[in-house]
Amino acid sequence: MQKIGVFVCWCGSNIAATVDVARVAESVKSIPGVAFAADYRYMCSEGGQELMQKAIKDYGLSRVVVCSCSPRMHEATFRKAAQAAGLNPYLVEIANIREHCSWVHKDKEVATAKAIALAKAAIAKVKLNTPLVSGESAVVKRALVIGGGIAGLQTALDIAEAGYKVDIVEKTPSIGGKMSQLDKTFPTLDCSACILTPKMVEAATHENITIYTYSEIEKVSGYVGQFEAVIRKKARSVSVDRCSGCGICSEKCPSKKAKSEFDQGLRNRSAIYIPFAQAIPNVPVIDRENCLKFQTGKCGICAKVCPAGAIEYEQEDELVTQKYGAIVLATGFEPIDMAKFGEFNYEYCPDVITSLEFERLTNAAGPTQGHLVRLSDGKKPKSIVFVSCVGSRDTTERGKTYCSKICCMYNAKHAMLVKEKYPDIDVQVFYIDVRTPGKSFDEFYRRAVEEYGVQYTKGMVGKITEEGDHLLVHASDVASGAQLSVPADMVVLATAIKPAADARKLATMLTASIDTNDFFTEAHPKLRPVESPTAGIFLSGVCQGPKDIPETVAQAGAAAVKVLGLLSKDKLLTNPCVATCNEQTCSGCLACEKVCPYGAISAEYKLVNVKGLKERRLIAQVNEALCQGCGACTVACPSGAMDLKGFSNKQIMAEVDAIC
Amino acid sequence: MQKIEQLIKEKARDLLAAGQVTSVIAWQKGEMFYDNAPGYFDNTEELDALVYNAFCAANLSKYLIANTKKDEKTAVFLKPCDTYSLNQLIKDRRVQREQVLVIGIPCAGMVDINKVKAQGLKGIIGITEDGDNLTVETAYGTKQVARAEVLLNKCLACKGSAYAVSDETIGEPMAVKHAPYDRFAVVKELESLSPQERFAFWQEELSKCIRCNACRDICPACSCEQCLFDNPESPLAGKANNNSAEEQLFHIIRAYHVAGRCTDCGECSRVCPQGIRLDLLNRKFIKDINEFYGDYQAGADADTNAPLLSFDVDDVEPGAATKGRE
Amino acid sequence: MLAAQSTPDKEFEQLIVAFCCNWCSYAGADLAGTARRSYPANIKIIRVPCSCRVNPTFILRAFLRGADGVIIAGCHPGDCHYTSGNYFARRRMTLLMSMLSFLGVDKARLRVEWVSAAEGNKFAEVMTSFAETIKALGENVKLRDLRCKK
Amino acid sequence: MHLTEKEEAAEILRISGVKADNCMQCGKCSAACPAGAKMDILPHRFVWELMNGRVNNLAASNTLWQCLSCFTCSARCPRGVDPAKLIEAVRLSVIRKQGENRLNVDELPAEIDEMMPQQALVSALRKYNK
Known part of the structure; x- marks a missing residue:
């Protein structure tokens, strides 16, 4: 008969507050096979583990059930503790009476009854646990x-x-x-x-x-x-070894209508291009969609002008x-696209740009060599409006529910850079909340306001319209409860970011x-x-x-x-809860092999001794190193020959019986 | 079909005499003229017991499992519908294809003696076939009966005269003449009932079951070396007649096991001594598989993957897929 | 034969078994716990490595042994830790649900839901709505006495 | 039964079915409101007042009547709050308290000046005919 030890954890008050742990321990004592049951304040603590180890030794326990938090939390801890006391670690089962019970049920009577039921299920399962030993697999360094x-x-x-x-x-x-x-x-x-x-x-x-x-x-x-x-x-269509990165091919290339991804489409690039000056490797790539040679077969200028003969059209x-x-x-990550945010008029007004485009505008290597100019008429803007949370913190299907975290800081950065280089430009930032936590972040944002005179207005922008040669930003000033329509020469949208x-x-x-x-x-x-x-x-x-x-x-x-x-490890312990095939009952139909996602099942003719009769049969074999223990094969197998160690048919049936 | 029987006997004689095969599987006379049983013939003398007439409904493909374990070559005579079952057995690796000589034989549809009796005929002595009719000799004179009216239920859903697999064929293909028949008609009718009515129907049907296992033993898709219900190790093997799952849900679990592998050969319903409409369970699964995952005929060939052993990324969601009035 | 015992007229207490896959829905249940969401206590969770480990015989056994509702929660198709596990489970459960309905058992008693490890709220909502559905359907006597004609 | 102001505000929120607690006071509804210029209480403050149990100042505000029911605020709200519905709820409670003096269709003058924007008619009937 099994000698099972049941340990019910208080988890401080996390469990004990809504589950009568003493009564749980008491009620499982009467279950046949339970040799020891006790509750303890913190099972995962040193004290708790020692209690378990001492009980294993004193009562010669053959199985252990810990009623505590989720197995995903401390299954490994309790298995190690059992192993230290000489018990095979896979003879330990966990009943999740915290996340699945005490934390989700307020009524103590109800929660205690459920905790007892979950304990019973774990006890029913642990009776059928078998000692398992992890295999090993090598680690590619x-x-x-x-x-x-x-x-x-x-x-x-x-x-x-x-x-x-x-x-x-x-x-x-x-x-x-x-x-x-x-x-x-x-x-x-x-x-x-x-x-x-x-x-x-x-x-x-x-x-x-x-x-x-x-x-x-x-x-x-x-x-x-x-x-x-x-x-x-x-295929880059350029030989990395021979190319010296001189850039003549990009200059001479006639196809210049492709939009430069690196510059967020603010300027064009040739079909053969190096994305940016400091690119590594400093070797161009031929964009085959826009290359005349690939599209029409004519041209081939880059190969002609290349001093190093590095162009290789036939590269595969x-x-x-x-x-x-x-x-x-x-x-x-990538910024989200503005298609669903028509109210900001991003697609129609060239002077409404995203923050990443603004980075390119102010970057010395950017399309305007760092001169901050309006994209519509190339003139210097007299006033710029920055809009926060465009698509972030949006629970409708248009946007992202989360805060994109970096926009408040880079809005302040942009505002400060503008005021530093062009003090005469009026800069206004519309925000819902300025979130600049972290080391010297809030000081950074306050410098923008206090030293550089950037105007921060709490209130979201509702609409942007064109008026004559400038834009009109319709926003609200939540503090004063007024509606604003602010003229601006340029509007920068701090768009949400997505993976x-x-x-x-x-x-x-x-x-x-x-x-x-x-x-x-x-x-x-x-x-x-x-x-x-x-x-x-x-x-x-x-x-x-x-x-x-x-x-x-x-x-x-x-x-x-x-x-x-x-x-750094040479060997990895593999998951021992893998599939295993009972040669006596396997019919060799290999339905299991068809559903195995890891190709861990093969077949072999074997002499099988069935009730004294030796028969040559085709039997399924599980490669324990490849098997990850999903169990798809156990259900595809009609005769139940294929079973999963740790989650066997009998164990799960026992849990179902114990619960129902 | 007399002519065919003669051809079969000659074929069997040649094969056995030439030693091409060590045994032949066909039908032999049973106790009653309408009760022919499957028969093994491993020498030419026994061949005169071989018969092939309107009462050879038994599907012989499952008998090959035992034979192909011994390293011998076996010849088997299969009707068109039986060949689907052989393909399924080959796909399930229960039969080694190269150890079987498959000879396809035509079939005009097998007769159900109970339907003949149901026409009010008593004291039947013998039945002979001529064209589309049967002449029934009884102690009170002979009577003509149209074959189409007394066909077995399974023959009403005949899958046509083509052989799914055959090395050789004998005679010309014959068509099974029967009234137009939708094999899913009763399934659709049941689906249209209310849950209470459907439950009452199945409670009535399944309560008749005496667990004789005839349906399992005849079924070519039910070919496990050791059946789950006979294996004491399996959690479902409770033979005792208490509330074990086995008693209550045997037929549902069995239907589930053969789902996607059942060729709808109809043998389970034919052999059930209690006349339970087991084929309806299988046909429900077949109808669902056809509807959800595209038409699939088990055994049409020996390699396409069974529906339950494959998947499609945009399969229908479980909740949306159930029919019937709720 | 096991006739359906007539439960005393105390208020009907439904019993629901939930098979949760270790990587997604079990973690979702944990998250529901950490977020202190609440859902009815009649739901008892059994951990399985993947939704493809749930054998229809477990579900039939649960119904037979008195469960009034069974729910299988797995990863969203495409998110399965074992790549294809939930795709197989989806087909198996679709056929099983259809068969149960064909046998006259209310199809709402068996439910399949995809809940990811990040969807603690969804887990609690699904379990609460399922418990309400089952409460409305009442006690599941049918599958218990499928064979014994009254 | 006489409700306190707090209870009435809560009642209005309940009837309107609007989850006002979702509102994060970002002000986007007021920013885009075409009739905002003439309103004394802009939509975002309207929601704020109701959330804090104040309805009397709303009932007396001209927002109820300036609001065109064009639902721009509800369409633009990033948190799925429906300010227009709240304004309508308060307006209806005021109308009901005034003895339900509804605008009925046949009171409209026979031919309406065609310069009248179609939206004004729809909005008038929606506001005063409920």
């Missing part, structure tokens, strides 16, 4: 970083510094990401390129880092420690397959969880912010949620440390 912005670069540099190989895959022709488009950065106002380019060069020249630009992830398979990724290196996409131990997502477009595609490829706003979901919002719940996948930068550059760099470093923690 190489990391993959998807995304070459500041987040990806910082993570890659930190991993490479620790001596491990890292591959960066960047979709655009050059690393640098959104940061390379910025002019100055807050709160110190240093020039973005000045602090970014050294990191780009360091990454490009680091012997442990390989950079794939103008490349995308085609396919990812495998699991933690044993990922295999296929990288599609899109190249697929590179590579094994990795860990993958870091650093896919960054990069291919985030969801990557999430499916990596089976990383992703939320309804397309941000990758972290394993735990407070305790594990840089890891995805999927083992071996890590999150760096805005792909996990809106954040500014300081936080991105901090989180990028944290992600790198998590990767190092993984790569």
